[in-house]
Amino acid sequence: MPDTTSLNDERFAEYVVPELDVMYRVAQSITRNPTDAEDLVQDTLIRAYRAVDRFDGRYPRAWLLTIMRNAQINRVRRKRPELMHDPDEQMARMADDSPDAADAETLVLDQEFSAPIENALAALPEKFRLVVELVDLNQLSYQEAADALGIPVGTVMSRLHRARRNIRQHLEASPEEVI
Amino acid sequence: MATKMMSCREVGLRLQSYLDGELDERRMEQIRAHLDVCTDCGIEASVFEQVKADLAAHAPKSDPAALDRLRKFSEEISTYNVD
Numbered sequence: 001m002p003d004t005t006s007l008n009d010e011r012f013a014e015y016v017v018p019e020l021d022v023m024y025r026v027a028q029s030i031t032r033n034p035t036d037a038e039d040l041v042q043d044t045l046i047r048a049y050r051a052v053d054r055f056d057g058r059y060p061r062a063w064l065l066t067i068m069r070n071a072q073i074n075r076v077r078r079k080r081p082e083l084m085h086d087p088d089e090q091m092a093r094m095a096d097d098s099p100d101a102a103d104a105e106t107l108v109l110d111q112e113f114s115a116p117i118e119n120a121l122a123a124l125p126e127k128f129r130l131v132v133e134l135v136d137l138n139q140l141s142y143q144e145a146a147d148a149l150g151i152p153v154g155t156v157m158s159r160l161h162r163a164r165r166n167i168r169q170h171l172e173a174s175p176e177e178v179i
Numbered sequence: 180m181a182t183k184m185m186s187c188r189e190v191g192l193r194l195q196s197y198l199d200g201e202l203d204e205r206r207m208e209q210i211r212a213h214l215d216v217c218t219d220c221g222i223e224a225s226v227f228e229q230v231k232a233d234l235a236a237h238a239p240k241s242d243p244a245a246l247d248r249l250r251k252f253s254e255e256i257s258t259y260n261v262d
Binding site: 016139 | 195196199201226227230231233234235237238239241242245246248249250252253256257259
């Protein structure tokens with residue numbers, strides 16, 4: 001009879017490992033930093049492994065994104081306890097810290113050479129940019145984005161739709177920047 | 180029985196969810212039928228389809244080295260003390 005560890009390993013391989021790429025991309029959107037994204041995915045993997053014996057097998061991506069959100073909230077709480085008063089604000093400001101000097105240089109270079117659509121995305125307020133990144137760039141469903149951000153599906157929809165209208169206006173206001 | 184045609188306003192309210200495939204099949208069909216015959220809504224849909232396509236084309240790629248490290252971490256996770 002297989003022992004508990006090997007059963008958990010099988011369930012982990014079946015439900016969790018196929019979602020690694022999505023988890024990493026979503027973590028990059030949330031943390032805005034590749035190193036923090038990798039750390040966040042590792043935290044999520046550890047939490048998922050601990051809980052996989054109780055997971056019912058339905059909607060593994062939604063389950064993992066919920067775990068990731070909780071893991072990130074704990075990370076932010078450890079680093080920036082003052083951000084924890086407003087639950088919406090804490091998700092909007094999930095990017096862990098201000099960029100360091102090297103990151104700032106990269107941001108400037110990125111800005112200089114990036115496409116108009118990227119400038120339009122960067123101009124969005126953080127909470128709007130996040131839903132666009134999750135749904136339009138990372139191809140999550142509304143429900144999956146809601147799970148990742150801990151907000152209702154209706155809020156995902158309203159932020160996404162408003163963000164797209166803003167992006168459209170931004171592009172229309174920059175006619176010299178052809179997509 | 181023929182389904183009642185949606186108004187432009189009703190289509191406008193649901194257009195983004197339609198483009199994301201987030202409506203039930205009946206609503207999807209109603210909007211498809213409207214877009215087939217309404218030039219203004221058709222143009223509106225095309226603009227947002229283009230915005231969505233441009234955004235998708237700029238999706239960041241995962242760093243292969245980072246993914247390899249995470250796969251290795253996953254394979255070895257039972258050997259870590261996770262309890």
